[in-house]
Amino acid sequence: xxxxxxxxxxxxxxxxxxxxxxxxxxxxxxxxxxxxxxxxxxxxxxxxxxxxxxxxxxxxxxxxxxxxxxxxxxxxxxxxxxxxxxxxxxxxxxxxxxxxxxxxxxxxxxxxxxxxxxxxxxxxxxxxxxxxxxxxxxxxxxxxxxxxxxxxxxxxxxxxxxxxxxxxxxxxxxxxxxxxxxxxxxxxxxxxxxxxxxxxxxxxxxxxxxxxxxxxxxxxxxxxxxxxxxxxxxxxxxxxxxxxxxxxxxxxxxxxxxxxxxxxxxxxxxxxxxxxxxxxxxxxxxxxxxxxxxxxxxxxxxxxxxxxxxxxxxxxxxxxxxxxxxxxxxxxxxxxxxxxxxxxxxxxxxxxxxxxxxxxxxxxxxxxxxxxxxxxxxxxxxxxxxxxxxxxxxxxxxxxxxxxxxxxxxxxxxxxxxxxxxxxxxxxxxxxxxxxxxxxxxxxxxxxxxxxxxxxxxxxxxxxxxxxxxxxxxxxxxxxxxxxxxxxxxxxxxxxxxxxxxxxxxxxxxxxxxxxxxxxxxxxxxxxxxxxxxxxxxxxxxxxxxxxxxxxxxxxxxxxxxxxxxxxxxxxxxxxxxxxxxxxxxxxx
Ligand code: ARG
Numbered sequence: 001x002x003x004x005x006x007x008x009x010x011x012x013x014x015x016x017x018x019x020x021x022x023x024x025x026x027x028x029x030x031x032x033x034x035x036x037x038x039x040x041x042x043x044x045x046x047x048x049x050x051x052x053x054x055x056x057x058x059x060x061x062x063x064x065x066x067x068x069x070x071x072x073x074x075x076x077x078x079x080x081x082x083x084x085x086x087x088x089x090x091x092x093x094x095x096x097x098x099x100x101x102x103x104x105x106x107x108x109x110x111x112x113x114x115x116x117x118x119x120x121x122x123x124x125x126x127x128x129x130x131x132x133x134x135x136x137x138x139x140x141x142x143x144x145x146x147x148x149x150x151x152x153x154x155x156x157x158x159x160x161x162x163x164x165x166x167x168x169x170x171x172x173x174x175x176x177x178x179x180x181x182x183x184x185x186x187x188x189x190x191x192x193x194x195x196x197x198x199x200x201x202x203x204x205x206x207x208x209x210x211x212x213x214x215x216x217x218x219x220x221x222x223x224x225x226x227x228x229x230x231x232x233x234x235x236x237x238x239x240x241x242x243x244x245x246x247x248x249x250x251x252x253x254x255x256x257x258x259x260x261x262x263x264x265x266x267x268x269x270x271x272x273x274x275x276x277x278x279x280x281x282x283x284x285x286x287x288x289x290x291x292x293x294x295x296x297x298x299x300x301x302x303x304x305x306x307x308x309x310x311x312x313x314x315x316x317x318x319x320x321x322x323x324x325x326x327x328x329x330x331x332x333x334x335x336x337x338x339x340x341x342x343x344x345x346x347x348x349x350x351x352x353x354x355x356x357x358x359x360x361x362x363x364x365x366x367x368x369x370x371x372x373x374x375x376x377x378x379x380x381x382x383x384x385x386x387x388x389x390x391x392x393x394x395x396x397x398x399x400x401x402x403x404x405x406x407x408x409x410x411x412x413x414x415x416x417x418x419x420x421x422x423x424x425x426x427x428x429x430x431x432x433x434x435x436x437x438x439x440x441x442x443x444x445x446x447x448x449x450x451x452x453x454x455x456x457x458x459x460x461x462x463x464x465x466x467x468x469x470x471x472x473x474x475x476x477x478x479x480x481x482x483x484x485x486x487x488x489x490x491x492x493x494x495x496x497x498x499x500x501x502x503x504x505x506x507x508x509x510x511x512x513x514x515x516x517x518x519x520x521x522x523x524x525x526x527x528x529x530x531x532x533x534x535x536x537x538x539x540x541x542x543x544x545x546x547x548x549x550x551x552x553x554x555x556x557x558x559x560x561x562x563x564x565x566x567x568x569x570x571x572x573x574x575x576x577x578x579x580x581x582x583x584x585x586x587x588x589x
Contacts, residue, residue, distance in 0.1 A: 001106045003516035004095055005029070005039065008085065012041050015065035021047050021058065028085070030514070037074065037084035038510060044081035055081030089499035092509050096497040099512060100569045105576055107516050109151025115340050116152045118144040120347035121257065121264060124161035125249040126170045126207050129256055129401040131391050131457075132349065135380050138446045140347035141262045141582045142528040143378065147345075149580055150523050155339060158257075160269030162246055163327055165214075166207065168228030171241055172220065173210035174198065175227075183237035190236065196244035200252045203245065229321040232274070246271070256401060261439060261582060273330035277322055280330050280368070281315050289366045290315055301361040311354075313362040328359045332375070333368045343374035345526060350379040350452065378526045381454035383446070391457050405438070411463040412438035412471070419465045421475070422589045433589045438463070440470030440583045447581050448532040468536050470583060476539040477574040477585045480567050483551055487564050492552075494568040495561025504548040505566065508541040515573055519580075528581060535577045542570050 002010075005028050013026030025043030032040070044062065048055035059081040066075045066085070074086040099106040120140020123129050144156040174197065175184050181197055182188045198206065213220045231238040250267060257263070281297065284290035290297050295318030302310045313325045335341040346356060356377035363369035385391045393399045412434040416422055422433040445462040449455040465471045484494070500506035511534075518534040521527075551567065554560040578585060 001098055001102060001108065003106070003520075004087075004513040005517055007095075008039055008087070011069060011071070012043075012062070012066065012083070012085075015062045016043065016047070018065055019058070019061040021051065026062075031084065033084075036078065037076070037086050039085040039087075041083040041085065042081075044083065048081065059083050089506065092506070092513070093497050093499045095513060096509055096566070096569065099515075100497060100565060100572075105512075105515060105569070105573050107149075107519055107576075109149075113152045114342040116147050116154045116343045116345065117335050117339060117341045118147065118154060118156045118345045118347065119159045120144065120156065120345075121158040121262065122161065122348055123158060123253050123257075124164075124166060125246050125269065126166050126203060127161075127211075128204055128207070129253065130398045131383055131401060131404055132398075134401060134404070134442075135383055135446055135451075136347055136349065137257065137260055137262045138443050138582060139378075139380055139451050139528065142443075142447055142531075142580060143345060143347060143526050145580050145582065146519070146523055146528070146531070149576075150519070152343075155265045156263070157266040157268050158253075158264040159331070160250070160253075160267065160271075162249075163232065163270035163274070163322075164324065165224060165228045166211070167231060167242055167245065168224040168226070169210040169214050170203070170207055170245055171227050171231065171238055172224045173206050173213070174241065177206075181241075183241040185237065186235075188237060190240075192237070192240035196248055197241075198244070198248070200248045203248060225319065225321065229317075229319050232321055242271075259405060261584060268331075270324075270327035270331070273327055273334050276330045276333055277326060280333060281326075284315070284366055287366070289362075294318075299362045299366065301358055301365060303361075310358065310361070313358045325355065325359055325362070328355075329362055329366075329368055332359070332363045332373075336369065336373060341373065344376070346375075346377045346379075348377065348379060350381055353377060353379055376526070378451070380451040381449075384454050384456050386456060386458055388456070405442075407459065408438040408442050408463070409434055411459050412441060415463045415465060415471065416589075421465065433586050436584055436586045437471050437474060437589070440474050440578075442470070443582050444470030444473065444532060447528045448536070450529045451527060473535055473539050473574070473578065473583070474585055474589065476542055477571060477578065478587075478589050479546070480542065480571040480574070481585070482588065483546075483567050484564065484571065486552060492560060492564060494564035495558065497565040497569070498558065498562040501559065502545075502548050504541070504544045505563075508538075508545045508566065508570070511538055511541050512569060512573060515577075519577075522580075531577055531580060535574070535581070538570070538573065538577070542567075 009026060009028040012028055013023040016026040017023050025047040026041060027043060028039050028041050030039060031037045044055045044059035047058050056077060059077045063075050063077050063083055066072060071087055071091040072085055073088040076084050078084050118140055121133065121137050123133050144154055148154045178197060182192060214224055227238060231242055281290060284299065289299050291300065293312065296314050297316040298312035298314050300312045314323050315326050316322055332344065335344055360375045363375065364371065369375060383391045391399065416434060416437060422430045425433065441462040448468060462469055463471060465475050500509055518530055522531045549563055551560065551563045554563060575585060
């Protein structure tokens, strides 16, 4: 169904046309003076310039046409020519009943679905996930769910980092510890053992050791790079060992992401394009896009009007190894050819802006990306500690994601105790509620910020049941659920929504009516903070309504059924919007 502002815009446009002006001037927005009116149209002002007339005169003509429309309770002219509009309560109720009857609360899906790949998460094989990967997972999951809900044909891909030097480092480290393994014998012809020589716990110890050595010992670093190049060029023993490292690492990552309620359709990675790289580079060389520069093979992507220097994209280093940009370019090719991608969204850290700029330019320039393909880097800022610096452990190290999640879970349990939430529940359910509360705290705190900005991680504040927090939203949704349950126990069911009986109720209903517009804005900008802001306002207004209109004590049956209808619609909107933020509401708490 059309949103309320869309419906009103149609009506006001018609009034502009009937008064002899272009329809475009009839666009409606929410009023910025809600004390005066619900909606406003400012089109008379720009129209006045174009038609060389007084804006109030134009406004007056339009107002006169609108006054006969029976959906308006009030239409008036204000200031230099603003048209103020307020709909009747009856019309508002009618709109609410339409929303309530619709499974998607009135949100239409797009008329032309696109094949969209959301590249997010971006964990690296062999390295533990750290807090830097958290925002990529949280924001990406939300953007993916929003695109899915809007009806696009979406694939979420974790795009693992599994083809870089860390692989050479880990292989080298294993080689030094267990040189007798067949993977390192160049004359061995297979088959290689099916069982992995290392476990996930081993890996968690091996990688940091290797990385430390890599940074301090140039000979070690050179050997690791050499192994990486040989791995990439297909040395069988390294490939076989790589597969083990990959598999145990991915099994661990799947558990971590599951715990965060983040789910990928594809578990692809840099290595999945290994077969495309040689043919791609050959073709680009033939076509003259790839040229030699200081022993490396590069694509020049600078443009005349560049304000700052744009380094070329390096496809192949002089040692034969390929880089991050090479795999990203080949991945675009794969997504276009095999996945039929029409739009690719990369939800990755802002520090990679130049990298994506290079890759996108190279992709369009070389034709790897058709001009019709959308490539967007939906970047995000850094998660800082309270000291304003990138979030670290107390000892100053990078915090592992597992440790962070454990901290959040603890904080949730503590806040639940303080607020007497889930107190009398069995332990298993209490822990489950704490999971949901902790994740809501973590995700909402992230998503409520405009993603391009840095944000400060403050667990005490995020886990509170009061204020702009995930736990507050869950608490309010669960309250609505419990009202409906208590009513049902007395055989009281939600019914037709009547015109609002109080100002608090009217405000809430008007907010419901904004759902489609807010979601549309979020979808178009890929900025979940708009939706996050809306959900918070929704919860606040519901609580105000709940305190004003005593639903369960109401004696008029029709009024009571109507309020239960409002409560049910509220819960439906909360379920939809929180789901789109990646947050799940507990049954009770
Ligand atoms: N693995 C990368 C990292 O940890 C992120 C990958 C992002 N996606 C991409 N297509 N480059 O920084």
